Amino acid sequence: MKYQTKRKALILLADGTIFYGKAVGDQEGTAIGEVCFNTGMTGYQEIFTDPSYYGQLMVTTNAHIGNYGGNNGETESDTVKISGLICKNFSYTYSRTRVDESLEAFLKNNNLFAISDVDTRALVAYIRDQGAMNAIISTDVDNIPDLQKQLEAVPNMNGLELASKVSTKEAYTFGDENAPIKVAALDLGIKKNILRNMAKRDMYVKVFPYDTSLEVMKEFEPDGFFLSNGPGDPEPLHGVIEVAKEIINENLPLFGICLGHQIIALANGIGTFKMHHGHRGINHPVINKVTGKGEITSQNHGFSVDYDQAITNKDISVTHFHLNDKTVMGLEMKDKNCFSVQYHPEAGPGPNDATYLFDEFIKRMRPEGKIGA
The missing domain is CATH 3.50.30.20 (Carbamoyl-phosphate synthase small subunit, N-terminal domain)
Structure with a gap:
C-alpha cells in the first residue's frame, strides 16, 4: 500500500x-x-x-x-x-x-x-x-x-542492566529430550537460532531465567553450561558473574556468546567498557589466533572486553581479535574448561566460518578439546 x-x-x-x-x-x-x-x-x-x-x-x-x-x-x-x-x-x-x-x-x-x-x-x-x-x-x-x-529522562546505556527485561520468566526446554548431551543455558537474551544450532547437534537444552543459581541448574544434570547473548551493560549483572565464577571454579564446561563472553571476562577480573558506537553488522572480519584463519562474522554489541587487561591476565588466552580495531573477540581459560566469543556463530554470514564453535562446545563436554576449526 x-x-x-x-x-x-x-x-x-x-x-x-x-x-x-x-x-x-x-x-x-x-x-x-x-x-x-x-x-x-x-x-x-x-x-x-x-x-x-x-x-x-x-x-x-x-x-x-x-x-x-x-x-x-x-x-x-x-x-x-x-x-x-x-x-x-x-x-x-x-x-x-x-x-x-x-x-x-x-x-x-x-x-x-x-x-x-x-x-x-x-x-x-x-x-x-x-x-x-x-x-x-x-x-x-x-x-x-x-x-x-x-x-x-531516559537513562544512559552505560551502567544499565537490561538482561532482566528480556530473560524468560520460567525455565523451558528446547530440542530432543533423548539427545545424548544436555546443556543448561542461562538466558540473558538468548536468540532462537542459538538453540536451533545446539538442537541440531543433538543437544537438549534447558533455558533458565537470568537469575537462576548454579544449584538449581545442576538439578537438570547438564553436561555443560551456556551464557547467552543479551542487551545492556554486563557489569551490573553481579549475580550472573558470581554464577560464572562458580562454574569456572568447579571446572565445568562453559561457553559464552556476546554478553556471555563479557560475563566470563568479568568473572576473571577483566573489565569491560562502552564502545564509541559498537559493532553491528554481518561482515565483521575476525582472526582466529589459534588456527590463523579469518572469519566473516555477525556482531551486535555496544560493550567490549578490555584489551590490555585480557592480554595480561595469566589465566586467559585471547583467541580471537577484530581485524578492524583489534578488540577482543574470543577468550579461552588456560587451565579451565571455559571459552567464549564476542560475535554470533549462529548467525552464519560466512556462512559457516564460525559454526565450529558449537562443535567445540560438544568436544569440551565429551570432554577434551581446544579451540580450532
Whole structure:
C-alpha cells in the first residue's frame, strides 16, 4: 500500500541534533532509545527481534527495508525488541515466495513505530563520528521542547542492566529430550537460532531465567553450561558473574556468546567498557589466533572486553581479535574448561566460518578439546 500523504517525523538526538523524515504507513507516535546502526544488507526481521537490541532505535544502512516482507520462521524471539526503526526507503510492496506478511503488517502487529525518508547516510556518519547516544523519534514535530524533556529522562546505556527485561520468566526446554548431551543455558537474551544450532547437534537444552543459581541448574544434570547473548551493560549483572565464577571454579564446561563472553571476562577480573558506537553488522572480519584463519562474522554489541587487561591476565588466552580495531573477540581459560566469543556463530554470514564453535562446545563436554576449526 502506498501512502500519498505521510506524516512528518523527526529524530532528536541527545546532543540536540535533529534529522527529519516521514512516519511509516499511517502511524503516529513516539519512541525512545539509544540510536545505533546495523550495516547488514539483509536480515532485518532477525535484527528487530534480537533481544540484544532491547531499548535501541535501529538505523538500517541498507537503503531499502521491507522489500522481502516478513516470515514467521525468521524471528529470534517472540516479540520485537528494538524500540523503533529508522530507515531510508520503506518498501510497502514486497516480493518473495516464503512470506507470511508485509513488513508494514509485521510492524503494526508488534506495535513498532518506524520512520522512513531519513538521510540515513548522514545520520550514520554522525553517529559514527559523535558516538552512540540516546534519541527520540516522533511525529510530534511541533513540540520539540517536550520531546527534549522526555529524552532527558531516559537513562544512559552505560551502567544499565537490561538482561532482566528480556530473560524468560520460567525455565523451558528446547530440542530432543533423548539427545545424548544436555546443556543448561542461562538466558540473558538468548536468540532462537542459538538453540536451533545446539538442537541440531543433538543437544537438549534447558533455558533458565537470568537469575537462576548454579544449584538449581545442576538439578537438570547438564553436561555443560551456556551464557547467552543479551542487551545492556554486563557489569551490573553481579549475580550472573558470581554464577560464572562458580562454574569456572568447579571446572565445568562453559561457553559464552556476546554478553556471555563479557560475563566470563568479568568473572576473571577483566573489565569491560562502552564502545564509541559498537559493532553491528554481518561482515565483521575476525582472526582466529589459534588456527590463523579469518572469519566473516555477525556482531551486535555496544560493550567490549578490555584489551590490555585480557592480554595480561595469566589465566586467559585471547583467541580471537577484530581485524578492524583489534578488540577482543574470543577468550579461552588456560587451565579451565571455559571459552567464549564476542560475535554470533549462529548467525552464519560466512556462512559457516564460525559454526565450529558449537562443535567445540560438544568436544569440551565429551570432554577434551581446544579451540580450532
